[in-house]
Amino acid sequence: MLISILNLAFTFLISIYLCIFLSTGLLVLTLTLRAKKMVQKMPTPQKKVQRKMFMTQMLYFFILLMIVACINTLFIWQGNFYFGIGLIAFGIFHILFKFVTKKEQLKKIL
Numbered sequence: 001m002l003i004s005i006l007n008l009a010f011t012f013l014i015s016i017y018l019c020i021f022l023s024t025g026l027l028v029l030t031l032t033l034r035a036k037k038m039v040q041k042m043p044t045p046q047k048k049v050q051r052k053m054f055m056t057q058m059l060y061f062f063i064l065l066m067i068v069a070c071i072n073t074l075f076i077w078q079g080n081f082y083f084g085i086g087l088i089a090f091g092i093f094h095i096l097f098k099f100v101t102k103k104e105q106l107k108k109i110l
Contacts, residue, residue, distance in 0.1 A: 008083070011076060012090050015068045019091065023060035027053065050109045058095070065091045 031053070065088060073084035099106060 011072065012087055015072060015087055016065075016091050016094050019061055019064040019068055022064050023057050026060045026064075027057045030056065047109075054109055061095070062091075 069084040069087045069091075072087060073079060073081055077083040
């Protein structure tokens, strides 16, 4: 029983941090593809660019979280949707917890 709980917690943590890592990679890839367009445009304020990048990364994170939750539900948890819903809820809680604890740093960006 304890092993299965630890296995579930480990799977949740690995999935969340995998989504964070992949969303950062997607953001970097998006920025490299759009770099030429951004340079040619009129310069925009740094706050606006930071806010847009932050929101884009959050969007990528939630899309990847949904994909990873579906993959885990189908292949790891044998179709048990409660674990997938729990993973999504844990991901949302994780991001909200980071917002609350790092409020001062986020005020600089947002």
